Amino acid sequence: MxxxxxxxxxxxxxxxxxxxxxxxxxxxxxxxxxxxxxxxxxxxxxxxxxxxxxxxxxxxxxxxxxxxxxxxxxxxxxxxxxxxxxxxxxxxxxxxxxxxxxxxxxxxxxxxxxxxxxxxxxxxxxxxTKEFIPSFSLGDRTRTFLKVQDGCDYICTFCTIPLARGSSRSDTISNVIHRAEEVAASGVKEIVLTGVNLGDFGIRDGVRENRFFDLIKALDSVQGIDRIRISSIEPNLLSDEIITFVAGSAKFVPHFHIPLQSGSNKILGLMRRRYRRELYAERVALIKQLIPDCCIGVDVIVGFPGESREDFIDTYNFLNELDISYLHVFNYSERDNTPAADMKGKVPGSQRSDRSKMLHILSEKKRREFYQTQLGKSASVLFEADHKEGFMHGFSRNYVKVKTPYDPLLVNELREVKFENIAFDGDMEISELAEIMVH
Structure with missing residues (x-):
């Protein structure tokens, strides 16, 4: 056996x-x-x-x-x-x-x-550890996570990723295209591009050969894949040309996840982030100008050493005013061998939790506000295999999560739907399950 x-x-x-x-x-x-x-x-x-x-x-x-x-x-x-x-x-x-x-x-x-x-x-x-090892997920027929980049050359003071994964390195564009075609042949309809610092794609053996923009232009012509989603990209690497390209692409979906970590320039400096909040706001404004229905997700860390109550309120107000769709909130936690672990001004755990709760509430508010802008609109939804309590879920191109009574014939299928109502659990309720003809 x-x-x-x-x-x-x-x-x-x-x-x-x-x-x-x-x-x-x-x-x-x-x-x-x-x-x-x-x-x-x-x-x-x-x-x-x-x-x-x-x-x-x-x-x-x-x-x-x-x-x-x-x-x-x-x-x-x-x-x-x-x-x-x-x-x-x-x-x-x-x-x-x-x-x-x-x-x-x-x-x-x-x-x-x-x-x-x-x-x-x-x-x-x-x-x-200098070699790039390609990988992609299979088994979930709906989407595949395709790794195109690994490692990171940034030195953020809170992060152990460079110690755990090494320096930035990437696959070749031709290899990525080949694997995307392999994924397409398996019947998967959506590819999610992944990496440690995805926007830094293009470095091989310590030398930059290409840019992330070159990769997405090449992937846009791959046949058999309906959707390509960018998993997460640093704001300083999310260029005008990338945003403009996604705005005009039928394949790349209107969804960006852009780490912020703090809305306070003081804290961003202590974190050694490579941007300030003004640049972040510019990125969001351009996205919404070119792609009004785009979903924008944000990573935020609360309780970083030196973050005063005023610094946190600065972050809260900044996020509240941004036209974003949801937050991923993390409590800062000390990591061995990182500069932040030895910094002064540690924030008590109870305060970290309180700040996290405030941002989680803000996230739900932002998500609901975004969903409300979608009510009455029609969208293409790709349905998942999971089901719970008689319902199944799916996602629109702009990452609106919908629910409908479970039907095994809908799994991994694209359907044109109409957004009707926001359910009590926050998911979007739909009508008009029209089949999308894929050529």
């Missing part, structure tokens, strides 16, 4: 694309991929270092795996595995820890699934 492997992914879209790529390696090696809640011979846990309590989350996932299969072999990979391999090796039940350079050669390290008394660690210094 084939050995069984199960996966669990913590963190970002990039991690999901890499887990999927690792999964295909196991399939090629003769393993059967099963659900994480099933009994398996080996469990692969792909970790994150950005969110809080990476150690607690990893430990809990390991414990859950061993509940399903007490004698299973446990491998931990990803950003947390690169940053703190010794810490992971102390978690009972972990058999091998693989760093950033080693995770894509995992098959080489797990030829023998016999559990040993001591955890094995394979983790070379991040400076040695």
């Amino acid at each position: 084939n050995k069984k492997v199960a996966f669990y992914t913590l963190g970002c879209k990039l991690n999901f694309s890499e887990t999927s790529a690792i999964g295909r390696q196991f399939k090629d090696a003769g393993f059967e991929n099963v659900s994480f809640t099933d009994e398996a011979d080996i469990y692969i846990i792909n970790t994150c270092s950005v969110t809080d309590h990476a150690d607690k989350k990893c430990r809990k996932v390991v414990q859950e795996a061993l509940k399903h299969s007490p004698k299973a072999y446990i491998a931990v990979v990803g950003c947390y595995a690169q940053l703190k391999p010794e810490e992971i090796s102390g978690i009972p039940g972990v058999d091998v820890v693989l760093g950033a350079a080693e995770k894509f050669r995992i098959i080489e390290y797990i030829s023998d699934l016999t559990k040993q008394p001591k955890t094995k660690i394979y983790n070379q210094p991040i400076e040695a």
